[in-house]
Amino acid sequence: MEKMWAGRFAKALDKKADDFNSSIATDKRMYRQDITGSMAHAAMLGKQGIISDEESKKIIECLAGILADIDEGKLEIDPEAEDIHMFVESVLTKRLGDTGKKLHTARSRNDQVALDIRLYLRDESEEIISLIKSLISAIVKQAEMHKRTIMPGYTHLQRAQPITFAHQLLTYGMMLSRDITRIRDAVARMNVSPIGSCALAGTTYDTDRYFEAKELGFDGITLNSIDGVSDRDFCLELMSAFAIIMMHLSRFSEEIILWSSWEFKFIELDDSFTTGSSIMPQKKNSDMAELVRGKTGRVYGDLMALLTTLKGLPLAYNKDMQEDKDAMFDSLDTVKACLEIFAPMIDTMRALPENMYNAAGKGFINATDLADYLTKKGMPFRTAYKNVGEIVAECIEKNTVLDKLPLEAYKAHSDLFCDDLYKEISLETCVEKRISAGGTGLSSVEAQIEFLKKAAE
């Protein structure tokens, strides 16, 4: 196919160079946004009298036809085309002749591509947000079932203090709720229209960029035409938000993998979200969680790739920027795929409260509460802390736990110990009494559930 820009050239483009240059394989997915943008552009050109009303109407109708034909599979996107913008314009011209050739007045592919990506990402961001919401809902559902399920909370992966399984799960819900706001923030900054920046310097035509922006649902326009065509920080912001989502999912995955192991056995993933081994008949592997953890590297890589692509570019547009979409879309697709698998994996997971409880009983997890017991009876916290440390050492030596050490042994350490201590350091009390806002106690967990239910609405 002859290039639209062929006039300047004596020879056709080398076949390999043509393939190398083409971005259609990547940007064809933006056909809807490209056509929608072109419709608004044609409307603006007509309103401003740059083309006639008649021509504007014809172009818009024809573009609607092209969109419908692609949607219905009647028009195949030509894999040989240079990019989606050239493809749509060439079909328009084929269908409309000279009128079609008028569409590209007062714009350039540079502002067109900047527009299309924004429109595309605006739609996709909503999709990602709704996937995050589904995952939050799955977390909330599990949390509601396990408001009283006691498990060890960890620091340094050492048993630290008793918590409820709900509290632990809701932590991920909180992270994900911030991920939603991060995406919303990025979208709010992104939602300004670059169209009308043209190649880089604006145009001599009497355009109405505000009209076009409004038609396309933008909150305003980019105020500097060079910035309008050169800026990809909106991609980077979203990709950073995606990288953070992946970091959250990866930490969650890591715990799911640990919890599923025989060493922990706190949960059992549903058979439909686990796999077997080709050689070891007993295996049930958490492949989905491992893959999510693995794919996190890819999403970080995409962000680094685009940051690096952009770092040395002089203003304004450079062809390097065509690489933006490969990185952006890979990051987007990966996050979507991970969220899509995560929600049902969590939804169908089964907790094993007995194992959690047993694990919580073994690690001197109530030692802080024992120190608090002494402190509440008047001993300074540091002294109590030392005292309890010595008691823990004695338990280890005698191969017992705090709950089972006889009162006489306690009395040898301090007179303040009475037999009410056993109730005070029971796992149930430890959890129930953590009534501080945001703590693992029931009322806080219930408040968290309410908060996350709203976030997932």
Ligand code: ARG
């Ligand atoms: N396919 C190009 C891209 O994705 C569109 C913009 C081309 N502009 C240009 N001046 N060659 O970046």
